[in-house]
Amino acid sequence: MTLQRARDLDETDPLYPFRDRFLPADEKLVAYLDGNSLGRPPRAALDRLEALVREDWGGRLIRGWSDGWTELPTRLGDRLGEVVLGAAPGQVVLGESTSVWLYKLLRAALALRPGRREIVTDRHNFPTDRYLVEGIAEELGCRIRWVETELDAGPSVAQVAEVVGPDTAVVTLSQVDYWSAQIADLPAITRLAHEAGALVVWDLCHSAGSIPLSLDADEVDFAVGCTYKFLCGGPGSPAFAYVRRELADEVRQPIWGWFGRKDLFEMGPGYEPADGVRRLLSGTPPVVGLAGVEAGVELIAEAGMPRIREKAVALTEFAVELFDEWLAPLGFALGSPRDPAVRGGHVTIRRADARELSAVLIEAGVLIDFRAPDGIRLGLSPLTTGFEELYRAMEVIRDRAR
Structure with a gap:
């Protein structure tokens, strides 16, 4: 060499x-050699952030919300879906951390499978994923079925098949293993879960911006992922959530906030969720962080x-x-x-x-x-x-x- x-x-x-x-x-x-943990900063992100502070925030002030900030989580979600995720418009939203999105979607998936009490994940999944599953299981009295994997591998279809059964409500796995980089067979595992009557929640943190995805074609139910790795959105930049269109108006996520309510500026009594994927939102979206994500997504689109x-x-x-x-x-x-x-x-x-x-x-x-x-x-x-x-x-x- x-x-x-x-x-x-x-x-x-x-x-x-x-x-x-x-x-x-x-x-x-x-x-x-750490871009899979934190991507390097695009020059365009610096330009976008400076323009946001000087012109949008500095010049327009509170009017920025009516100028487009309010729709930024779903507008940018549509672009991310198009460029990176293989998802048609109206199914992707940004604004929380990966952990918060994963909590919301796991709870939402479990609510869509009443009477089923099991969550399937793998023993060496990313720590946050495991901790959230353990916390939700304790919170709701569910049982965890562990896929036993090797540290330097990832969950196989056969291993998942061993633990999925009639009481499985949700299967949640990482498509690309954070430790070994092994790519799980997302389409086959998704089909396996569906055949058992379960839903799937995929973690795409090490996939998004690294490998081509086709969430719609693969009939994925839910997915989450961060934007600060291969998407170069910046440290702690907002994560994304995907909900299959057929499920979007059924979902009841557990953190009810004003940005997920229909007619949010009416400040009305009670909580009536917005139509579609927007109902996943809770609090005010992090506009500054989303500006950095936008620059990264456009670089991916160009490449x-x-x-x-x-x-x-x-x-x-x-x-x-x-x-x-x-x-x-x-x-x-x-x-x-x-x-x-x-x-x-x-x-x-x-x-x-x-x-x-x-x-x-x-x-x-x-x-x-x-x-x-x-x-x-x-x-x-x-x-x-x-x-x-x-x-x-x-x-x-x-x-x-x-």
Whole structure:
């Protein structure tokens, strides 16, 4: 493996020019391999935020709500659905954190399956997902059916089939495993849940902006996801929720707030939910945060999800090649699938001293994630990660690990 090969890959990469559309990082940084946790800031986000503060907020003041802020959660939701999620208009809304959306949708799904008392999720799902399931189960007296998975894999169709049954109300899983990057078979698991009479709530945090999605075609019931990873919306930027059109007017979410009420500015007595997906809203939407999301979504639209996925595969394949040549002889194990068809946008490498080594790598200018007990995640964001950048990062890992 040569440095020249990495440079050649950058030279022929149609997405390489997008790197200049992002604000520069610290000059001492060797590589940023953490875009699957926090995407880099688009230059357009800075422009949009400055315009929001100076013109919309500063100039229009309270009139901003009638100028478009009130509709921003659903207008931007429609755009996100079109560009990233494979969802027709009227099914996506933004405005809460992923945790709050997941709580709302799990409660809403359970309410649509009265008499069923089981929630299915996997043992190694993202911690918030597991904690929310445990809390809701305690709150409502439900039973959790755990899918027993390996840490370096993800839930398979067969494993889910073992625990789904006539008392299952909801199946909730992550499409891309946060630890291993394994891609679950979303269409098959969704069909399996439906055949059992259950609903599905998918977590798309590591999918959105990384792999093409077709939520409508796959007949997904509910989905949530964050916008600060591959969508580059900024730290803590508002998450999204998707509700299948056929369910939108049936849903009764548990946090009743004025922004989810029909005729919200009437301030009337009692709670009458708005029509459609807007009824998922509760409080005042975070307009400043949504402005950053808008910039990221438009970059994704310009690049196109097929090209983004193609580069994600190429980057992870390059990382695995370097792993085999440089790191496997040093006692590392691969914590992600070798088959790129079932691998998302990051690669996890494993070694017993990963926690200590992660601190060394960050100090050396390679920003990565440590994930207990022994994983180092290499987050490869197609719009911002270059092949030479990845090559130099793997050199540092090799040299520091010796």
